[in-house]
Amino acid sequence: MDKTTVQERLGTALSRSVSEDFRVDGLRLLTGGSAAQTWRFTLHRDSGAEDFILRLAHGGEPFEMGIDKRMEAAVQSHAVAHGVLAPDIILVIEPEDQLGEGFVMKLVEGETIPQKILRQERFANARPRMAAQSGRLLADIHRVPVAELDFLPDLSVAPQLAALERFYASFGEPVPLFDFTFRWLQRRMPAAARKTLVHADFRNGNLMVDESGIVSILDWELAHLGDPMEDLGWLCVNSWRFGNRELPVGGFGSREDLYRGYREAGGELDEDAVFFWEVLGVLKWGLICLYQTGVHLKGIDRSVNRAAIGRRVSETEIDLLSLLSDPRAR
Structure with missing residues (x-):
C-alpha cells in the first residue's frame, strides 16, 4: 500500500475519534519490519499539532504464539491503565478502514536502535541505570x-x-542441537509458577530510551499469560546484547542489578527459573530465525530483513552450547 493511500485511509479512520477539524501530514515509514510497519505522522488540530504512531500488521504467515493487532492494542491499553510505562492507544483500526490490522498510539520520543543505545556517548549515563x-x-x-x-x-x-515443538515440527528441517535442547527443557521444567501478564519481548530494541534511561515499553505483539520469570530470562538472551557479551542484561547491565530492581519493586524472583527461561528463550529465537527465513524462501514475503534474520540460526546454536555447558545447567 503506497503512502498516499495510507494517509487518505488513516484520515478517514481518525475521523471516528477526533471531534474537531483536523488534517494529517508528514506521514513517513519508520520501519517495515518482519512483524509490523511503523509509520509516524503529525495530526494538526485547532488545539495544536501532535505526532503519533500508526502500527500496521505486515502480513505473511501468522506466528502461532503471537496475537493480532486488536488484542495487542487491548493488552497495551490495559497495562497503561495499571501504571505500566507504554504509549497510550488512541484508535484501533477497523476492517472498514481498509488498512488491515493496526492501531494508532501516542509518540514517545527517544531511541530504540540497540547499537546506538549501547555505544553512543549520549546514552552513557542511561546505560548503568537500565x-x-x-x-x-x-x-x-x-x-x-x-x-x-x-x-x-x-x-x-x-x-x-x-x-x-509443533512450530519446530512444521518446518520439516531438523536441527540436532534444537532437538537436544527440547529434551533438556522437558526434564527441567520449573514447578508451577504464579500466572501473570508476560510481555514476552521485553528486550533491547523494544525499549524506547533517552538520556535518562527507559521511557517506554514497545511491541506487545507476543504478550500472553504465563510465568513472569520468562521476561527476565528473555532479556538475558545473548542475541539482545549486540556484542556486549560481558553485560548479560541487554548488553547494558548485570543480572545482579536486574534482580535487585525486580525485588525492590516487589517482584518474586526464582533465579533457577530465570536460567531455564534464558535457555528456552535462545531456543525460541532460533526457531523464529528458522521461521523468518522460511517466509522469505517460500516467497510469502520476500524480504532482506527476513533472510538476514534466518542466517542467525547458527548464532543461537553457539549460545545454546554455551548455556548447556554452564554449571547452572547440571
Missing part, C-alpha cells in the same frame, strides 16, 4: 491484574514448550 530500571518495569508488568485479559493465550511452561 538493568535495575528493567527489573522495576517488569515487576510493574507482572502486577497487572489479569482477570480482564482472558483473551490472551496461556503460554505457561508446558503449553509453551508444546507450542514450540
